[in-house]
Amino acid sequence: MATQNGRPTLTTESGAPVADNQNSESAGPGGPLLVQDQQLLEKLARFNRERIPERVVHARGAGAYGTFTVTGDVTAWTRADFLSAVGKQTEVFARFSTVAGNLGAADAVRDPRGFALKFYTEEGNYDLVGNNTPVFFIKDPSKFPDFIHTQKRDPYTGSQEADNVWDFWGLSPESTHQVTWLFGDRGIPSSYRHMNGYSSHTYQWTNEAGEAFWVKYHFKTDQGIAGLTAQEATALAGLDPDSHQRDLREAIEGGEFPSWTVQVQVMPAADAAAYRFNPFDLTKVWPHADYPPIEIGRLELNRNPRNVFAEVEQSVFSPAHFVPGIGPSPDKMLQGRLFAYGDAHRYRVGINADQLPVNRPHVAEAHTYGRDGHLYDGRHAGAKNYEPNSANGPVQTGRPLWAATEVSGPTGDHAAPLHREDDDFAQAGDLYRLMTEVEKERLVDNLAGSLAAVSAGRGDIVERAVGNFRRADADLGSRLEAAVKQRRG
Numbered sequence: 001m002a003t004q005n006g007r008p009t010l011t012t013e014s015g016a017p018v019a020d021n022q023n024s025e026s027a028g029p030g031g032p033l034l035v036q037d038q039q040l041l042e043k044l045a046r047f048n049r050e051r052i053p054e055r056v057v058h059a060r061g062a063g064a065y066g067t068f069t070v071t072g073d074v075t076a077w078t079r080a081d082f083l084s085a086v087g088k089q090t091e092v093f094a095r096f097s098t099v100a101g102n103l104g105a106a107d108a109v110r111d112p113r114g115f116a117l118k119f120y121t122e123e124g125n126y127d128l129v130g131n132n133t134p135v136f137f138i139k140d141p142s143k144f145p146d147f148i149h150t151q152k153r154d155p156y157t158g159s160q161e162a163d164n165v166w167d168f169w170g171l172s173p174e175s176t177h178q179v180t181w182l183f184g185d186r187g188i189p190s191s192y193r194h195m196n197g198y199s200s201h202t203y204q205w206t207n208e209a210g211e212a213f214w215v216k217y218h219f220k221t222d223q224g225i226a227g228l229t230a231q232e233a234t235a236l237a238g239l240d241p242d243s244h245q246r247d248l249r250e251a252i253e254g255g256e257f258p259s260w261t262v263q264v265q266v267m268p269a270a271d272a273a274a275y276r277f278n279p280f281d282l283t284k285v286w287p288h289a290d291y292p293p294i295e296i297g298r299l300e301l302n303r304n305p306r307n308v309f310a311e312v313e314q315s316v317f318s319p320a321h322f323v324p325g326i327g328p329s330p331d332k333m334l335q336g337r338l339f340a341y342g343d344a345h346r347y348r349v350g351i352n353a354d355q356l357p358v359n360r361p362h363v364a365e366a367h368t369y370g371r372d373g374h375l376y377d378g379r380h381a382g383a384k385n386y387e388p389n390s391a392n393g394p395v396q397t398g399r400p401l402w403a404a405t406e407v408s409g410p411t412g413d414h415a416a417p418l419h420r421e422d423d424d425f426a427q428a429g430d431l432y433r434l435m436t437e438v439e440k441e442r443l444v445d446n447l448a449g450s451l452a453a454v455s456a457g458r459g460d461i462v463e464r465a466v467g468n469f470r471r472a473d474a475d476l477g478s479r480l481e482a483a484v485k486q487r488r489g
């Protein structure tokens with residue numbers, strides 16, 4: 001390497017030494033600049049291309065590496081290799097995020113938090129792309145772009161508008177459970193370390209014998225749940241917009257490694273048809289009395305990324321990244337997500353996103369016939385790029401990763417089937433009735449504060465929203481109505 005006084009010589013991208021990095025080449029000392037100044041042109045052009053499209057949701061986030069350790073025997077339910085023995089450890093990359101804000105938004109806001117995990121297993125990468133909430137706002141993927149449009153900036157004002165947010169929620173009563181959760185005490189976590197994570201969806205586990213089970217994952221924070229009040233969050237968001245990101249990095253730098261106790265709820269496949277709730281409805285939880293959480297592992301984060309852009313911005317997680325023994329459920333939202341993420345990655349990072357160091361398998365090896373595309377690194381050299389072949393190329397196993405599911409009935413635009421206790425309000429009401437009196441007061445205050453921002457002429461939006469909470473719990477409805485009236489007059 002060429003050096004100047006012991007320091008490396010500055011070069012162009014193609015490696016030629018740079019003579020002057022402070023003064024551009026001009027025609028005479030006071031004249032216009034020259035196109036032959038390759039250093040200037042390359043520098044300006046590269047700078048213009050530093051950004052890639054931010055994630056359309058969950059743009060704002062922070063990541064860290066760590067370890068998952070199995071602490072409970074789950075071999076009766078899944079043949080996943082990384083879960084096959086108590087004590088087995090797997091490297092993990094986690095990314096936590098807010099949903100609605102753009103890349104530069106503040107962390108301390110009322111919004112669900114993403115809880116995305118990549119397990120670098122011996123049988124390929126397994127991604128579990130969850131949230132800090134056990135449920136979600138909607139139950140059909142066709143509603144997702146509309147929902148997110150109401151959370152993002154209005155096409156006319158360029159700001160998030162309470163009218164849009166509450167119009168959509170009021171007209172989507174299935175959101176009542178998640179909205180009750182979001183405006184409660186857990187709605188603004190004090191940091192990424194002080195929140196739980198959930199798969200939210202039901203997934204399928206399949207054991208060695210091919211038997212299927214339905215599971216939900218819970219990651220319980222060992223730091224304890226801690227939240228911010230609306231006032232605390234407003235102050236913190238102004239003082240330190242990067243509060244959550246900074247907290248995670250500094251904790252890990254200081255050797256204070258955050259951890260989570262991992263649990264699963266397991267439902268035998270045969271229970272699903274007669275269960276009192278549709279077990280694949282993302283707006284519902286499985287009450288713990290029905291399916292108690294069982295401890296299976298421990299997640300610890302203990303290493304910061306070295307480069308945020310390379311490892312956090314370019315990281316890609318997909319609910320479709322399964323490993324043998326784990327698969328999807330018929331949850332319609334999950335089914336939509338199986339497509340959406342890979343598509344987002346191809347657009348946002350490119351067709352070779354899974355070859356980047358943070359995304360590629362770390363223990364397993366990828367052997368595919370997929371080739372070329374932008375930034376292909378030539379890893380397959382001259383190996384045959386077609387199948388079948390007689391050139392000793394990679395071959396299929398013939399063994400499905402997960403068990404088949406029974407389906408019946410005609411194709412069509414069907415709503416998710418309702419089980420005997422399914423409605424849009426019962427679990428929201430249960431959640432409210434579980435709260436202490438002061439928690440109820442804060443919930444009503446938070447909801448009323450947000451509803452009060454709806455335009456004066458759109459009382460219909462407010463009434464519809466309050467009506468949904470009234471159907472969840474009469475007391476919640478009347479308290480909310482009074483609190484909103486007090487604020488709006």
Ligand code: HEM
Pocket residue numbers: 054055056057058061095096097113114115116129130131136140141142144198199200201315316317333334336337340341344345348
């Ligand atoms: C049909 C419903 C949904 C669709 C279409 C959808 C779509 C997307 C898309 C396109 C991204 C950006 C991906 C990227 O650019 O890399 C994303 C990110 C994310 N979504 Fe969803 N999403 C849906 C529902 C959900 C649900 C229910 C959860 C949680 C249970 C969730 C959790 C996340 C997380 C955590 C991220 C950020 C991943 C990361 O850190 O890179 N999403 N979603």
